[in-house]
Amino acid sequence: MSKPFFPVFVNLAHKKIVAVGAGEIGSRRILTLLQFVDSITVIAKEIPKLLYCHDKVTIIEREFAFEDLAEADIVFAMTNDKDLNNQIYEYCIKKNIAINVSTDKSKCSFYFPAVIVDDNTVIAISSSGKNYAQTKKIREDIEKMIKKTIVVGSRESKLAVVQSQMVIDYLKQNNINTTLLTMKTTGDIILDKTLEKIGGKGLFVKELDVALIEKRSDISVHSLKDMPAEVELPIIGYSKREDPRDVLILPEGKNELDLSKPIGTSSKRRIIQLQKLYPEATFAPVRGNLQTRLRKLDNGEYSALVLAAAGIKRLGLAERISRYFTTEEIIPSAGQGIIAIQGREDEDYSCLDGFCDKESYYIAMSERAFIKELDGGCTSPHTAYSVIEDDCITVTGLYYNEDTDTYTTRKVTGKIQDSYQLGTNLAKEMREMYAR
Numbered sequence: 001m002s003k004p005f006f007p008v009f010v011n012l013a014h015k016k017i018v019a020v021g022a023g024e025i026g027s028r029r030i031l032t033l034l035q036f037v038d039s040i041t042v043i044a045k046e047i048p049k050l051l052y053c054h055d056k057v058t059i060i061e062r063e064f065a066f067e068d069l070a071e072a073d074i075v076f077a078m079t080n081d082k083d084l085n086n087q088i089y090e091y092c093i094k095k096n097i098a099i100n101v102s103t104d105k106s107k108c109s110f111y112f113p114a115v116i117v118d119d120n121t122v123i124a125i126s127s128s129g130k131n132y133a134q135t136k137k138i139r140e141d142i143e144k145m146i147k148k149t150i151v152v153g154s155r156e157s158k159l160a161v162v163q164s165q166m167v168i169d170y171l172k173q174n175n176i177n178t179t180l181l182t183m184k185t186t187g188d189i190i191l192d193k194t195l196e197k198i199g200g201k202g203l204f205v206k207e208l209d210v211a212l213i214e215k216r217s218d219i220s221v222h223s224l225k226d227m228p229a230e231v232e233l234p235i236i237g238y239s240k241r242e243d244p245r246d247v248l249i250l251p252e253g254k255n256e257l258d259l260s261k262p263i264g265t266s267s268k269r270r271i272i273q274l275q276k277l278y279p280e281a282t283f284a285p286v287r288g289n290l291q292t293r294l295r296k297l298d299n300g301e302y303s304a305l306v307l308a309a310a311g312i313k314r315l316g317l318a319e320r321i322s323r324y325f326t327t328e329e330i331i332p333s334a335g336q337g338i339i340a341i342q343g344r345e346d347e348d349y350s351c352l353d354g355f356c357d358k359e360s361y362y363i364a365m366s367e368r369a370f371i372k373e374l375d376g377g378c379t380s381p382h383t384a385y386s387v388i389e390d391d392c393i394t395v396t397g398l399y400y401n402e403d404t405d406t407y408t409t410r411k412v413t414g415k416i417q418d419s420y421q422l423g424t425n426l427a428k429e430m431r432e433m434y435a436r
Helices: 024-033 049-053 082-095 132-146 158-173 206-213 268-277 290-298 309-314 358-375 416-434
Strands: 017-020 040-044 057-061 074-077 098-101 114-118 121-125 149-155 177-183 219-223 235-238 246-249 304-308 321-324 339-342 383-389 392-401 406-415
Touching: 017 024, 017 082, 024 040, 024 049, 049 057, 049 206, 074 082, 082 098, 114 132, 121 132, 149 158, 149 206, 158 177, 158 219, 158 290, 158 309, 158 339, 177 206, 206 219, 206 339, 235 358, 246 309, 268 392, 290 304, 304 309, 309 321, 358 383, 358 392, 358 416, 383 416, 392 416, 406 416
Parallel strands: 017 040, 017 074, 040 057, 074 098, 149 177, 149 219
Antiparallel strands: 114 121, 219 339, 235 339, 246 304, 246 321, 383 392, 392 406
């Protein structure tokens, strides 16, 4: 009968660590290791985008070669190819390299435990590879015992902080201690270029993702409309939707739109729809937080701004709104008005159940499925807007044809439990019909 392994805490700071494979299990283990290492080399034919966010990770995106293990101290074989994993094991045993094979617990010189980190305390739990479910439950129970404060990650703009404070207030009302961690994202720093030129919406979440990975934060709070359609870390909940409409903001003291100056907006989605409402209007990009945009407007740079009503209202600036556009006049950005909460895999976030809204979940599923099918949520004008009535959801899609610079809208109605498929199918239908 084999004996259990003795637990030892090892300093990995200056070790050469190589991970071969970066699938679901592999990525999860790599993200855990990042809390303890100076660097880790990851070798795989396909590597999740999230690992590119971290400067501790050296990416080698190609087939594995045994030369990659030269001078390695610790190796993780985590590919889907059991034969390759076994070959790596045999090589490491001959070279006296510590090896863990994810597909075969008998081919491990050490096990990978469930890990809990709380300040200077590190707790590791292992079932010797025999009962993952039990190990996971024990880890969750211990986390509940020792966890004292939930750290909420947020962009540092005033609107982002206000939205994060909504989540914090809810947690405090339920006797959960919280603290706020704010930071500038790449999207907040680079303001002299439009989003499509610097990488799209993902630039608003990159730094917050890294904070979650490193466990400097426990959740991140985002405006859902600013999130790419595909995310690496899971969205664990959605707020009740605020007013989803776009609005017109005039300079202070002005009552009429002066079309001798451009309307300020960086959104192609807004521009193509505004052109039908204001055929004589011109448009100019405007970036920065909401206060910066309003200051540029009031300084005379623009005739007006077009912004999301939700952000204006959450900042207590509803008196600045000159006109509300109906959702037929301007179809909103997918997810507009909804706050998204992002977390980590396999963690208990039941403390947020009362904050999260079921209708917003179905709305988000349908709208994000539409843009994901068409373009993955980049800065193109495609968008969708959904409304729930009784047990049915109606999805309105906007499809933009770049070749003709025209757009078309189309609606579909179905049961709310089919919301994701409805959004996906509508996008496919519109692409087939109008991409000519």
